[in-house]
Amino acid sequence: MKRTPEKRQAILDAAAEEFRDKGYERASxxxxxxxxxxxxxxxxxYFGAKEALLAALVDEATENGVAAMLEVLAGAGPHLAVTLERFAGRYLSYALSPSVCSLRRVLAAGAGRSELDLRCRDLGAARIDAALAGYLRAQMEAGALRGGDARGSAQQFRALLEASWFDRVLFDYGSGPGPGQVEEEIEFALAAFLRAWAPALPVATDAS
Amino acid sequence: MKRTPEKRQAILDAAAEEFRDKGYERASxxxxxxxxxxxxxxxxxYFGAKEALLAALVDEATENGVAAMLEVLAGAGPHLAVTLERFAGRYLSYALSPSVCSLRRVLAAGAGRSELDLRCRDLGAARIDAALAGYLRAQMEAGALRGGDARGSAQQFRALLEASWFDRVLFDYGSGPGPGQVEEEIEFALAAFLRAWAPALPVATDAS
Structure with missing residues (x-):
């Protein structure tokens, strides 16, 4: 049998449809x-088992998106707000993509019923949070952000970016922000995050 | 046929199991x-159709929890932080309850495949956000919080409260905060929210 990337892709596309239509448990x-x-x-x-197919779909959905986010953090310039705004744009392109939304539903549906690889359930979130926490920790150490739980602050930034649309998209009772609204969403979330994590003001000494 | 609350409850419990095991679409x-x-x-x-059963389960899961949150806001005292802390406690009891987590998975799984009543999909979020937004708007008008998009700020508070555990719980790859951790989670989220929405400082006038 000659393996081709086209055949592999056709199988992945068919598996994505099957999982979406029937859920992971009932897919065969x-x-x-x-x-x-x-x-x-x-x-x-090509794929020895159903789990391998789901893992490959997760890899396919996450690899480009997560790499794009890590790239922003790795090449960060001196401006915190600019870096976070770029990171946010890539995060939203990723999280709002149809393949990620569809996988999230498949994984939520299988939760508690399937012994899936943890890597599958996470959908890249652990890698994203770890990289963002590393970047934010360095900013805290440099005094550009107040000190505190860097991992917690990374989770807060991601939560703020999803605050207005995550439920709507996951449960499909409304759409995510359209192209024109993404920038507005990011600005609203970023402004709140930067105020929440601004360096503490020095205590004023009474000079009178 | 004599109707009893016990029979009705037995049917609801059976429906909850059926939905959890098979998903909404395949449940019969x-x-x-x-x-x-x-x-x-x-x-x-008791129930004329599958959709009526799901709607009744949603009502059952949301009615007490949402009422408890609205009660905190309606009886709010003068201390913003105290009110938000109480609200947060009730929100987490609600959002982390097994019935709400289980319904969230059923609804996520059915997303895009079922013509469910919007009321079902929302799981009380619209009522919670509207009530919280009303409270926060009044605080903004009274100068206790900076002015801005009150509905957006309500969504941000809810997102911050879920930041560290929502994915873990929805996708079942870890548990939510235990009883001892809930207060810590709330404190971390509330502190960030209050810093993000603290009244803007007056611009300092140079008196030298």
Missing amino acids: MSDIGLRTGFSKTTLYG | MSDIGLRTGFSKTTLYG
């Missing part, structure tokens, strides 16, 4: 095979 | 009937 390798029209041998030649 | 009235042991006539005497 045979039905994924039927959707592609490939033989069982071909299918198993 | 006949299987819910089988779980209770009641006849189809009895079942339909």
Whole structure:
């Protein structure tokens, strides 16, 4: 059997549809095979099990998005607000992408019922939080932000970025911000975050 | 047929299990009937359709919790931080309760596939945000908080309260804060919120 990237992609696309339609638990390798029209041998030649397919979908959905965020942090210039604004833009492109939204629903549905690899459930959040916490910790040490729990502050920034639309998108009762609203959303979240983590003012000494 | 609250509750419990095990789409009235042991006539005497069952479960999960939050806001004393801290405690009891977590997964799984009543999808969030926004708007007008988008600030407070555990709980790859940690979580979120929304300092006039 000759392996090709096209066949692999066709299998991944079929698996994404199958998971979306039936949920992870009820999805079956045979039905994924039927959707592609490939033989069982071909299918198993690419992916040995349903879990491997889900893991590959998670990798596909996260790898570019997460790499783009880490790149912003790694190449950060001197301006905290500019870096966080760029990071936020990449975070929202990632979190609002149809493949990430769809996987989030599949994973939420399987929660408590599937013994899935933790890597799958996390959808990149642990790597994103760790990298952002590292960046924020350095800013705290440099005095550009108040000192405190850097990991907690990273989770707060991500939560603020999702505050207005996460429920709506996850539960599909409204859309996320449109292209014109993303900048506004980011500005609102970033302003609150920067006020919350601004360096503490020195205590005023009474000079009168 | 004599209706009793016990029978109604038994049907709701069976429906909650059925939805959790199979998801909303695949859940069936006949299987819910089988779980209770009641006849189809009895079942339909209480709930005419699957959607009515889900709506009743949402009502059951939200009514006490949401009422408890609104009560805090309605009876708020003069201390903003005390009121928000009490509200936060009730919000976390609600959002971390097993029935709310379980419904969130059922709703996320059905997203994009079911024509569910919007009231079901929202899980009380719209009422919570509206009430909290009203309270925060009054605080802004009284000068206890900086002016701005009150609804946005309410969503930010809720997001900060969920920042460290929402993903973990929804996707079931870790637990929420334990009883001893809830106060710490609230304190961390509340402190950030109060710094973010503290009244703007008057511009210092140079008196030298």
